[in-house]
Amino acid sequence: GLQRLAKGTAGQVLKMNTAANAPEWGTDQGGKIGQVLMTTVTSRQSFSSNSWTDITGGFSLTITPTATNSKILWSFDLYTGSTDQYGKVNIVYGDGSHLTTAAIGDSAGSRERATVGGIYTGSSDEKSPCSMQGWDAPNTTSATTYKLQGRVSSGSVYINRRSWDTDNNTADTGISSFSLMEVLY
Numbered sequence: 001g002l003q004r005l006a007k008g009t010a011g012q013v014l015k016m017n018t019a020a021n022a023p024e025w026g027t028d029q030g031g032k033i034g035q036v037l038m039t040t041v042t043s044r045q046s047f048s049s050n051s052w053t054d055i056t057g058g059f060s061l062t063i064t065p066t067a068t069n070s071k072i073l074w075s076f077d078l079y080t081g082s083t084d085q086y087g088k089v090n091i092v093y094g095d096g097s098h099l100t101t102a103a104i105g106d107s108a109g110s111r112e113r114a115t116v117g118g119i120y121t122g123s124s125d126e127k128s129p130c131s132m133q134g135w136d137a138p139n140t141t142s143a144t145t146y147k148l149q150g151r152v153s154s155g156s157v158y159i160n161r162r163s164w165d166t167d168n169n170t171a172d173t174g175i176s177s178f179s180l181m182e183v184l185y
Helices: none
Strands: 012-016 023-027 032-041 045-047 060-063 071-081 085-093 116-119 128-136 144-154 157-159 176-184
Touching: 032 060, 045 144, 060 176, 071 085, 071 144, 085 128, 116 128
Parallel strands: none
Antiparallel strands: 012 023, 032 176, 045 157, 060 144, 071 128, 071 157, 071 176, 085 116, 085 144
16 A cells, blocks of 8 residues: 655655665765866967877866766867868877776777867868767866867867958957866766
């Protein structure tokens, strides 16, 4: 028959038991945002290196997780333009090493591994969106730095502007962003 569920205590939430046949009181299992770090970059800049190099001007953030089981939800959205050869962007730790989770493409012959690639516009008056998001599990409560690095086969990748940058009212400037969110479990 039906039974009355006793009153829970402060901080408890109502959930289903492990058999999924009755409600019970328990502790919240997380999924809450603990902290948010975000930078909006408005400066016009570029990178031209054929090797991975830090993208400067605000594309580095340091977060200190409050628990070792916290996850970091990262995202970036860059306003880019390049009529040159195929720019790429990686998200890495502050020391340049790859994240512990899948934030880079698989090895495939001599193809370059990247978080996102193919930054290329067929015309100098076009822009190329460069956006990605993902999870990381740093498994630490120490300050952890995340940053963006870029690489281009030749030429330049421009940030917050198109390749064509004539000073008139048909040209434009844009913004880019980089964010980290701690998700508590």
